[in-house]
Amino acid sequence: MKFVRFLVKDYYPKEPFLGAILDSKIIDLKSAYRLYLLEAGICNENASKRISDQMLTSNMVEFIENGELSLNAARCALDFAKNSTTNYPNEKLSYDYSEINLLAPITNPVNLRDFLSFEEHIKNARKRRGLEVPPLWYEIPAYYKGNTTTIFGHEDDILWPKYTENLDYELEFACIIGKNGIDISADDADDYIFGYTIMNDFSARDIQIKEMNIGLGPAKGKDFATALGPCIVTKDEIPNPYNLEMVARVNGEEWSRGNSGTMYRTFQQIIEHVSNSEPIVAGDVLGSGTVGLGCGLELGKQLSVNDVVELEISGLGILRNRIKKP
Amino acid sequence: MKFVRFLVKDYYPKEPFLGAILDSKIIDLKSAYRLYLLEAGICNENASKRISDQMLTSNMVEFIENGELSLNAARCALDFAKNSTTNYPNEKLSYDYSEINLLAPITNPVNLRDFLSFEEHIKNARKRRGLEVPPLWYEIPAYYKGNTTTIFGHEDDILWPKYTENLDYELEFACIIGKNGIDISADDADDYIFGYTIMNDFSARDIQIKEMNIGLGPAKGKDFATALGPCIVTKDEIPNPYNLEMVARVNGEEWSRGNSGTMYRTFQQIIEHVSNSEPIVAGDVLGSGTVGLGCGLELGKQLSVNDVVELEISGLGILRNRIKKP
Numbered sequence: 001m002k003f004v005r006f007l008v009k010d011y012y013p014k015e016p017f018l019g020a021i022l023d024s025k026i027i028d029l030k031s032a033y034r035l036y037l038l039e040a041g042i043c044n045e046n047a048s049k050r051i052s053d054q055m056l057t058s059n060m061v062e063f064i065e066n067g068e069l070s071l072n073a074a075r076c077a078l079d080f081a082k083n084s085t086t087n088y089p090n091e092k093l094s095y096d097y098s099e100i101n102l103l104a105p106i107t108n109p110v111n112l113r114d115f116l117s118f119e120e121h122i123k124n125a126r127k128r129r130g131l132e133v134p135p136l137w138y139e140i141p142a143y144y145k146g147n148t149t150t151i152f153g154h155e156d157d158i159l160w161p162k163y164t165e166n167l168d169y170e171l172e173f174a175c176i177i178g179k180n181g182i183d184i185s186a187d188d189a190d191d192y193i194f195g196y197t198i199m200n201d202f203s204a205r206d207i208q209i210k211e212m213n214i215g216l217g218p219a220k221g222k223d224f225a226t227a228l229g230p231c232i233v234t235k236d237e238i239p240n241p242y243n244l245e246m247v248a249r250v251n252g253e254e255w256s257r258g259n260s261g262t263m264y265r266t267f268q269q270i271i272e273h274v275s276n277s278e279p280i281v282a283g284d285v286l287g288s289g290t291v292g293l294g295c296g297l298e299l300g301k302q303l304s305v306n307d308v309v310e311l312e313i314s315g316l317g318i319l320r321n322r323i324k325k326p
Numbered sequence: 327m328k329f330v331r332f333l334v335k336d337y338y339p340k341e342p343f344l345g346a347i348l349d350s351k352i353i354d355l356k357s358a359y360r361l362y363l364l365e366a367g368i369c370n371e372n373a374s375k376r377i378s379d380q381m382l383t384s385n386m387v388e389f390i391e392n393g394e395l396s397l398n399a400a401r402c403a404l405d406f407a408k409n410s411t412t413n414y415p416n417e418k419l420s421y422d423y424s425e426i427n428l429l430a431p432i433t434n435p436v437n438l439r440d441f442l443s444f445e446e447h448i449k450n451a452r453k454r455r456g457l458e459v460p461p462l463w464y465e466i467p468a469y470y471k472g473n474t475t476t477i478f479g480h481e482d483d484i485l486w487p488k489y490t491e492n493l494d495y496e497l498e499f500a501c502i503i504g505k506n507g508i509d510i511s512a513d514d515a516d517d518y519i520f521g522y523t524i525m526n527d528f529s530a531r532d533i534q535i536k537e538m539n540i541g542l543g544p545a546k547g548k549d550f551a552t553a554l555g556p557c558i559v560t561k562d563e564i565p566n567p568y569n570l571e572m573v574a575r576v577n578g579e580e581w582s583r584g585n586s587g588t589m590y591r592t593f594q595q596i597i598e599h600v601s602n603s604e605p606i607v608a609g610d611v612l613g614s615g616t617v618g619l620g621c622g623l624e625l626g627k628q629l630s631v632n633d634v635v636e637l638e639i640s641g642l643g644i645l646r647n648r649i650k651k652p
Contacts, residue, residue, distance in 0.1 A: 113545075277488050
């Protein structure tokens with residue numbers, strides 16, 4: 001399934017909905033599940049409201065934590081919406097894209113970790129500074145932890161931080177963790193993956209370089225914005241995450257093109273490393289790092305105010321954001 | 327006030343309580359507030375339970391988010407417990423330390439940021455590697471973001487991570503953010519501070535050095551454990567956070583001694599930096615970084631299995647942890 005979170009335009013209160021993409025429509029899963037429970041005679045109106053609120057919550061971390069219970073409920077709801085006749089004149093189960101605003105599919109992961117898994121990217125980025133790839137890169141899947149308070153979704157504006165002169169995008173994809181675990185081997189790691197999404201790790205290159213020179217890694221150079229979306233695609237729909245075409249366009253012009261198969265390490269190997277003596281938890285986000293030539297830094301280019309950055313990955317959709325001056 | 331979170335021994339279900347330290351006792355604030363509401367005739371039994379559950383929640387982030395409402399309720403509850411006669415034979419409002427186990431006073435901050443604010447520490451740590459302090463350190467309050475899934479409290483065992491040969495403590499104190507904000511000036515920053523606690527930023531030095539060489543900062547070198555506690559002291563009880571005596575003892579022997587006044591930057595300046603173009607939120611934890619000579623690395627010493635590490639800071643208490651082999 002392809003899960004989204006969305007707001008309905010002109011609908012109040014402005015509470016997020018959990019949705020699934022069905023052809024060119026977005027299905028409101030909670031309403032569909034409530035009607036399914038009623039029509040199947042499983043419980044009464046009060047209970048169907050309570051249970052659908054809980055199972056098809058738009059809090060994506062809680063939805064993932066609910067595990068198979070919520071996934072099964074989502075499948076029931078989607079089937080119900082597909083086959084539903086117009087028996088419910090006062091209910092609306094599906095929306096056109098024009099009627100809604102997509103939100104980031106997950107906004108409250110406990111941890112957002114971002115890796116550096118593409119050899120070509122680190123080679124190119126280091127070469128720009130006259131440096132080689134550090135031999136330790138081949139030994140350790142290095143990462144920094146991102147900021148979970150600044151996650152943006154598809155079509156959200158990204159505000160240019162006051163402190164930078166050099167804003168950049170990074171073409172990445174992310175794996176979403178499906179359940180809690182510790183000391184997970186790479187062989188078992190697939191069980192811990194919920195799905196995948198596109199990630200744009202926006203970067204303020206001037207301050208990032210300064211911060212990395214002090215040794216604690218990037219902070220203000222990254223923490224103002226990470227875009228995720230447009231949806232989370234469950235892993236069953238991505239049989240091979242290591243052969244995805246990855247493209248970045250700026251104002252419609254192609255700047256970057258790569259393939260996820262050039263990752264030096266798999267997410268399964270990354271999960272083994274991260275979970276060594278330390279828990280990973282449902283909803284955690286693991287970013288792949290930038291694909292080779294997947295950012296302006298490697299191309300000698302920079303973003304400008306009002307640029308529209310569009311990342312497209314096969315099977316995962318298109319994630320588009322505009323850069324705005326605050 | 328000095329807020330703690332605790333479990334009552336031999337009491338089920340094992341739900342955390344929110345407490346306040348009163349002389350040598352711990353007050354159960356929720357029960358005290360419930361009885362206060364009843365005795366004052368403000369609401370009935372059902373409502374007093376609901377409202378005290380909400381206002382004196384042991385979820386510290388939610389407690390802080392509740393702002394003055396919860397702080398006032400806590401003050402009422404503490405006053406009530408102080409003056410309460412034994413009118414309630416079936417209620418227990420105060421506990422001896424022997425009856426409880428303290429928990430970390432906050433376990434679910436959205437962000438845990440740790441700085442490098444003591445010049446002597448970075449000088450000593452760099453010198454060990456034959457390096458000078460990078461000039462950019464004087465320009466930028468560098469930090470890394472810690473792991474919020476591995477926060478431990480007073481008397482919690484710390485498990486030695488399988489992947490390290492060199493475990494260390496770091497003697498720090500932390501500021502807890504009291505409300506959400508963005509673009510806060512240092513002059514206004516005090517309004518955003520809730521209180522202070524002791525922090526032990528446990529470190530696996532061998533992997534930390536390797537990770538920092540790759541440029542993304544420490545990850546596995548830090549993420550297995552951070553200890554916070556024993557309590558959060560509200561800022562009104564710490565009139566000058568920049569004159570606190572800081573001591574670390576290992577197995578009762580003093581290893582480190584310093585003073586918070588040697589910080590190169592104040593938390594107020596740090597808040598200005600972090601909140602530039604980026605929100606800080608209630609419950610966020612900002613670590614000071616290690617005071618000069620406040621870790622084994624600077625002393626040429628390492629921790630061993632079964633060592634007991636005790637950090638003491640004037641006004642904030644003692645935070646004690648034992649290192650255990652898993």
